Amino acid sequence: MSVRTGREFLSIPGPTNIPDSVLSAMHQPAIDIYQKDFPLLTDSLLQDLKDIFKTTGKSFIFIANGHGAWEAALSNVLSKGDKVLVLESGLFANGWGAAGATLGLDIEILPGSWQDAVKPDAVATRLKADTSHDIKAILMVQVDTASSLVNDVEAVGKAIQSTGHPALFMVDTIASLGTMNFEMDKWGVDVAVAAAQKGLMSPPGLSFNAVSKRAMEIHQEANLRTAYWDWTARMGDIHYQKYSGTPPEHLLFALQKSFEILKEETLEAATHRHKLLAGATWAAVEKWSEGAALSFNVPNPAERSTGVTTVRIAEKYDPADLLSYCDKKCGVVVGIGIGDLNGKAIRIAHMGFANAPMLLGTIGVLDMGLKALGIPHGGGAIDAAITYLSKNVPPE
Numbered sequence: 001m002s003v004r005t006g007r008e009f010l011s012i013p014g015p016t017n018i019p020d021s022v023l024s025a026m027h028q029p030a031i032d033i034y035q036k037d038f039p040l041l042t043d044s045l046l047q048d049l050k051d052i053f054k055t056t057g058k059s060f061i062f063i064a065n066g067h068g069a070w071e072a073a074l075s076n077v078l079s080k081g082d083k084v085l086v087l088e089s090g091l092f093a094n095g096w097g098a099a100g101a102t103l104g105l106d107i108e109i110l111p112g113s114w115q116d117a118v119k120p121d122a123v124a125t126r127l128k129a130d131t132s133h134d135i136k137a138i139l140m141v142q143v144d145t146a147s148s149l150v151n152d153v154e155a156v157g158k159a160i161q162s163t164g165h166p167a168l169f170m171v172d173t174i175a176s177l178g179t180m181n182f183e184m185d186k187w188g189v190d191v192a193v194a195a196a197q198k199g200l201m202s203p204p205g206l207s208f209n210a211v212s213k214r215a216m217e218i219h220q221e222a223n224l225r226t227a228y229w230d231w232t233a234r235m236g237d238i239h240y241q242k243y244s245g246t247p248p249e250h251l252l253f254a255l256q257k258s259f260e261i262l263k264e265e266t267l268e269a270a271t272h273r274h275k276l277l278a279g280a281t282w283a284a285v286e287k288w289s290e291g292a293a294l295s296f297n298v299p300n301p302a303e304r305s306t307g308v309t310t311v312r313i314a315e316k317y318d319p320a321d322l323l324s325y326c327d328k329k330c331g332v333v334v335g336i337g338i339g340d341l342n343g344k345a346i347r348i349a350h351m352g353f354a355n356a357p358m359l360l361g362t363i364g365v366l367d368m369g370l371k372a373l374g375i376p377h378g379g380g381a382i383d384a385a386i387t388y389l390s391k392n393v394p395p396e
Contacts, residue, residue, distance in 0.1 A: 003331075004329060006331060009358060009361055011349045013145040013198065014197050015204050016199075016352035016353060017354065018203060018353065026254050028253065034239065039239045045259070049210060050210065053182060054182065058231065060210075061207075062206070064205075065204055065205065069193040070096045070100075070172070071229060073193050074096075074103060074170075076211075076224075076230065077190075080103070080224060081106060083136060084097065084137045085126065085138045085139070086107060086139045087118045087140040087156070088112030088113075090112075090146045090147030091145075091339035094109060096139050096141070104224070114341070116300070117149050117150065123159045124162055124163050127163040130165065137168040138169050139170050140172070141175070142180075143180075143308075145347070147310055147339075148347065150304065153187050157169055157189060160188065161188055168191060170191040170193075171184075171189050171193075172193050173194045174207075175307060175308070178200045178201070178270060179271065180274060190212045190214055191212070193207065195208070198307070200352070201258045201353045205248060219231055219232070228244050229244075230244075273355075274350065276392055277354060277359050279392065280386075281359065281385065284367075284381035286384065287377075289378065291376035293313060294313055295311070298310065308348065309350070310341065311345055311348065312345045313346065317375050322369045322370065326366060329372075332365040334346050334362065334366065346366075348363075348366070360382065363381060
């Protein structure tokens, strides 16, 4: 027996829900990539990216997932053997560093935690010790979807600037762009990377680099540049050079519609919406945690992502059982724990094209699963989430 029939709820931190209008935007014939309207579409998307990154620098579109954007960023500004400092805060900064190691970069991990954000003072201390300026770049994620940590990009940027160290500051915004504020130029970020399938509400397959003037200058001396990822080659006069070949037309149609949706809501409103959905989720998890089997992976609310919440489950209980119940019995797909939290946690996404009914449905089904499986938890989670939203979403 199940109550699964109906529209499936997807509550994972990427790929996220794709709006029907975005799906519909792709449902059209292919067009001539040389006709005048198509280059204008590319120009508008590149400007939209600059606007959302909040930069006056260059922007680039790649036919790739976020790992492609990682490689593009590294290969365009670094040379083989360069030392790169990775600021650990979960899984994905280290993953970016590991990708760099395959390119011949010398990767150093600044040890961090899966439960605490990057410490700006620790970054400054390491850079001050690098008196010979061997470190050429610093890698950090704004949000790590494995741990659900959020790092303070502005504070880390100030810490770097306070040392006078010339290393490039490179930030992964794959899990944050479109869900929270990011100010590339103001915060001193030299290279930012992102992808389409999370806060930007588009299908997987597109990723992006945003590049400061300083990074473009350093780019001229990088010897890891390759034909496909090369920023300079993508600035050629011929339109298809911007994609290093045939443009991914239908993914671009989708992205255009996603930007239209985000502009209509406004980035500020989207940021606030994510805060509200996160607050409701945290209210529910606080109630569940009273049963001692569930707990926040990130204890400090100020360091929790507003796009995804990672919830630890006591060793006695298998998260896979809860996730299977939610999916097979109710049609709600919740994220698995990954990396060090594989088999130890679940991840509740409230990211991208998400609203209160979707979130409350997900929380309700999780609560149902906890009860059905006999996993100890405090009561009143749904009511706590509703109460939070009712207090923070006034009639007018």
